[in-house]
Amino acid sequence: MNILVIGGGGREHAVIKALKKSPKTGKIYCLPGNGGIAADAECYPIKATDIEGIVQFATTHDVDFAVVTPDDPLVLGAVDALEEKGIPCFGPNKRAAIIEGSKVFSKQLMKKYGIPTAGSVTCASAENAVEYLKTCKYPTVIKADGLALGKGAVIVYSFEEARAAINEIMVDKIFGDSGNKVLIEEFLTGPEASVLSFTDGNIVVPMASSMDHKRALDGDRGLNTGGMGTVAPNPYYTPEIAERCMKEIFIPTIRAMNAEGRMFKGCLYFGLMLTSDGPKVIEYNCRFGDPETQVVLPLLDSDLLEIMLATSRGELREDMVKFSSDSACCVIVASSGYPKKYATGFEIELPKPAEGEDIYVAGAKLSDGKLLTSGGRVLGATARAENLRDAVDKAYALANKVKFEGAYMRKDIGARALLALGDK
Ligand code: AMP
Ligand code: GLY
Numbered sequence: 098m099n100i101l102v103i104g105g106g107g108r109e110h111a112v113i114k115a116l117k118k119s120p121k122t123g124k125i126y127c128l129p130g131n132g133g134i135a136a137d138a139e140c141y142p143i144k145a146t147d148i149e150g151i152v153q154f155a156t157t158h159d160v161d162f163a164v165v166t167p168d169d170p171l172v173l174g175a176v177d178a179l180e181e182k183g184i185p186c187f188g189p190n191k192r193a194a195i196i197e198g199s200k201v202f203s204k205q206l207m208k209k210y211g212i213p214t215a216g217s218v219t220c221a222s223a224e225n226a227v228e229y230l231k232t233c234k235y236p237t238v239i240k241a242d243g244l245a246l247g248k249g250a251v252i253v254y255s256f257e258e259a260r261a262a263i264n265e266i267m268v269d270k271i272f273g274d275s276g277n278k279v280l281i282e283e284f285l286t287g288p289e290a291s292v293l294s295f296t297d298g299n300i301v302v303p304m305a306s307s308m309d310h311k312r313a314l315d316g317d318r319g320l321n322t323g324g325m326g327t328v329a330p331n332p333y334y335t336p337e338i339a340e341r342c343m344k345e346i347f348i349p350t351i352r353a354m355n356a357e358g359r360m361f362k363g364c365l366y367f368g369l370m371l372t373s374d375g376p377k378v379i380e381y382n383c384r385f386g387d388p389e390t391q392v393v394l395p396l397l398d399s400d401l402l403e404i405m406l407a408t409s410r411g412e413l414r415e416d417m418v419k420f421s422s423d424s425a426c427c428v429i430v431a432s433s434g435y436p437k438k439y440a441t442g443f444e445i446e447l448p449k450p451a452e453g454e455d456i457y458v459a460g461a462k463l464s465d466g467k468l469l470t471s472g473g474r475v476l477g478a479t480a481r482a483e484n485l486r487d488a489v490d491k492a493y494a495l496a497n498k499v500k501f502e503g504a505y506m507r508k509d510i511g512a513r514a515l516l517a518l519g520d521k
Contacts, residue, residue, distance in 0.1 A: 098402070099124040099159050101184075102138065103145050103175060104166040105131045107429075107459035107477045108387035112166060112401070113137050114455060115394040119402035126158060132468050133458020133476065145170045152178050160184055164405060168244055171363075171383050172198035187405040189383050193354060193361040197383040200249075200280050201242045207378060210353035212346055214378040215370075217282040223267040226279055230259040238282040241266050243275025247323055250380075252284065287372040288333040288517075289379065291389045294347060294367065295404055297413035298360035301347045305396045305420045306334035307389045308514055313436055315509045322436045323474055326510030327427045328485060329392040332517040333371055342369065342376050350381070362408055391457045391477045392425040424485040426492035426511050427477040432460070433503030435473030440503065443470045448498035453481045454491060456499070470501055485511060486520055 098121050102109055109127060114137060116122050128151055130140025143150040145167050155163060165175045165188035174191035188194075195202050207214040215238070220226035230237070239262045241249035249272055253259040266276035294303045307329035313319035346367060354361045366382035366389075385393075394401065399419045407413045432439035441460075445468045450456055457479060460472015478499060480491035489511040496506055 098161045101155055101160045101163040102127045103170055105129045106387055107457040108385050108390040109166055110134050110457040111391045111394045115401040119400045121402050132461040132463035148175050148178050155184050156182050166384055168197055168384055185409050187409050188363040189361050192359045194383040196381045199242055200240050201278050203381050206353050210349055212349050215283040215285050217280045221278050223263050226263045236284045238284055240280040241272045241276045242278040245272040245275050285370045285372050287370045290331045290334040290369045291386050292367045294365050295408050296365050297408045297411045298362050301351050302415050302418045304393045305329045306331040307392050310510055315507050320436050324388045325429045325507045327388045327392045328511045328514045329425050332514050388427050388477050391427040391479050395425050395481045396421045423481050424488040425481045426488040427479040428492045428496040428506050428510050429474050429477050430496050430499050430504050430506050431474050432470055433505050441470045443502040446500035454495050455479045
């Protein structure tokens with residue numbers, strides 16, 4: 098079976114490596130892929146947002162199944178366009194992808210169906226937002242309604258900061274039309290957990306939980322990034338909390354989407370905050386997380402292609418999804434300066450991963466047979482081991498063998514999780 102994967106980051110590399118383990122997998126095409134993915138799939142320079150180009154490629158190549166992973170093509174309707182041409186897909190259609198595409202939509206959904214989340218108000222003009230912000234409690238959280246490369250949420254500590262954020266989002270439109278509306282949300286506290294799940298619209302099967310590290314610097318300082326590393330499972334996400342989430346959040350969400358005529362099929366990502374009042378939804382994503390996927394899929398002991406096919410056909414069963422009890426850690430190696438300005442074009446020296454280790458390439462291109470840096474997050478070094486301590490140590494040993502000019506990484510990925518486990 099030939100598979101088309103849309104996207105070109107570390108997450109897609111992890112999806113492709115997992116798909117390759119299936120005996121059913123034939124050729125894998127990736128649009129646009131990257132210089133590292135090229136070792137595992139045939140890459141073609143068609144952008145993930147070029148829906149026409151993707152459909153044109155899929156219908157002129159021997160594609161049996163497509164996997165659409167990034168948010169923007171999903172929200173733009175890539176799955177609808179491919180399925181219209183008879184190509185089955187893993188991923189939600191446009192009507193369902195709105196659960197990530199509009200934070201105002203997802204907040205209304207949660208309110209309507211009693212799914213626990215932070216209290217909020219929606220503002221459709223800068224004037225309204227500023228009026229409300231004069232009266233609200235700080236810190237508070239301002240979120241652009243639409244997609245914003247993961248940077249659309251700002252925590253503000255005073256009215257002045259809030260007004261500046263509203264100006265940027267709603268007046269200067271730094272996220273374009275995504276900032277036409279904003280949510281102003283109650284500030285919650287507690288450990289965060291990411292839970293990716295497979296759902297075919299009938300049942301929801303959670304994957305191993307994980308913990309992202311979004312800030313650029315050690316100790317959760319510095320700017321927000323796309324994610325500097327992950328561990329799985331997340332020690333704060335205990336079996337008791339998992340049971341509560343299933344009952345109070347996961348099943349109600351699937352039912353709510355069905356009731357709205359927006360059946361969700363694919364990977365539904367629950368961004369959770371484990372507050373003293375119980376687990377609450379911080380955000381939904383309509384796709385695999387990056388870099389969560391780079392620690393979750395290495396722990397999957399079942400056949401990913403079988404799961405994806407069953408999900409797309411509405412035939413998913415719980416017993417198809419088996420996760421190992423091992424732990425995994427992914428350390429992102431980034432270009433110096435990221436998430437601000439950084440230089441690219443440096444040659445990358447890659448170590449050979451041992452059993453239970455892998456390198457997932459995100460920001461690199463091939464040039465004359467050499468692998469050169471081309472992005473902020475260059476790659477992720479992942480290791481799987483029986484316990485988190487060994488997984489963290491191995492992931493760092495692997496990441497430290499990656500060489501390119503200006504390479505930097507956080508030194509404390511997994512530290513908080515280890516602390517929670519009582520291991521300093
Ligand atoms: P989001 O883009 O919605 O995932 O938000 C990005 C990050 O902002 C989250 O991972 C949280 O760390 C933080 N955040 C978002 N919403 C809230 C909230 N209501 N209270 C506290 N922190 C939040
Ligand atoms: N790691 C968070 C995300 O993929 O949105």
